[in-house]
Amino acid sequence: MTAPFALMYHSVARRSPDPEGLCVPPDTLARQLDALQRRGLRGVSTGELMAAHRAGSARGLVGLTFDDGYTDFLDAAELLAERGFGATLYVVAGRFGGTNDWDGNGWPLLTASGVREVDALGVEVASHTLTHPHLPRCPPARLRAEVTDSRAVLEDLLGHEVPGFAYPFGDEDPAVVAAVADAGYRDAVRADTGAPSTPDFPDLTVPRSYAGPGDGPVRLAAKHLRHHLHARVHARRPAPSRRPAGGRDVPHRSPRSRP
Template identity: 50%
Template sequence: MAAPVDPAAPAGSRTVPWIAMYHSVGDCSDDPYRITVTPDRLDRQLTWLGRRGLRGVSVADLLAAPDRTDLVGLTFDDGYADFVTAALPVLRRHGFGATLFVLPGRLGGDNAWDPLGPRKPLLTADGIREAARAGVEIGSHGLTHVDLTRADDLRLKSEIVESRAVLEEITGTDVGGFCYPYGTLDQRAVDAVREAGYRYACAIDPGPVDSPLALPRVHIGQNDTAVRLFLKHRLHRLRRRPVEGV
């Protein structure tokens, strides 16, 4: 991980990492949660980044870079099976990296935590290994996609610690990244992630928590055309608090 920045430095001098949050890539005709982008839309969005001299990378690579001004972290939550069939070919075409946050407690299952909308299949262990072999960073999204702020101590530890152990067994590599389900977190969850040995964790808008274990992200959806992407990229430093230590 990159060396910590000086907390006393003026806020404007810090490089606030821009991390885009995706989920499913496929048919978005029935998408009440707005978590899906079509492959064509993803291709246009990545083209937009490339034309502006921006390169999509994994969160680990983003945080390790001494200069992040031309880098964008690309994250895909939940580990949908369509990542391998639809998202990965688009990423390869652009030469971009990404981080895939998966649920090892639901291998080959579906998005049962979403009461509305279609059932979307999740990656199997073989699918996760295929993504890892393609150079995609694999991170944990917990075991089963539960709100960690409502979990008891035993469930909290299981979701955070066991998910990492299972993923390291599947991939044969170190797993250093975590993603809070639903983007919800509190100090207890952050402390548990730290104790489990993760080097960073992604949220959505963590508010007052300033830590590499509570990185803010920007949701990217089907409606994000060039104008919306421009505004999200330009305004993220104003909308998001600088995160200390990254």
């Protein structure tokens, strides 16, 4: 089965300074989307990507994901709609109408009504916690609140199920993944393509390739190719042992998740 291929974006704007390369200007994003289309790829939400993956038909799909929920996502949504592409926006459910205070760059975040507007456009809205902490450093009660309460806030706001999650800073460990499983999420995305902290929840440790302002058509194609080579190498390894449903028996340091 072809491994799912997903790209990770943040802000869609021309900003300076941008030392982490988190911004892709709208005209650059438009060219990148066109390049994907020329490669025969269709941009979809993580939910659609993973449903297709489970059905063995993710070939030809690329997950388009945007982290943090910046106000400029509305510009991206227009570019996506023009091409018939879907996407997932991972929002920080305790920071609506605020700014990015975790990196301290002050970039503005969508208000609650902005998030509803995005949902109404058909873009998947998913959780990126309440306050964007480093989850592996959170005590168990805080970890649970960040993962579970953010989902409840979004489901209240949107009036439907919110089954997607993204780890802030891409930071996860087995206790964090177990908390995401306990909260009932169906899929969760990481920030890189390396090995996850645990092989037990592949749908909750979905890798993503970083897409930056310097990614022209050739580099995007290289990332797509590298992803498939990487997936093939992983496919040669023995499959991880099957775990019972519920996922509460993952061995890790937190005594909380022991039944």
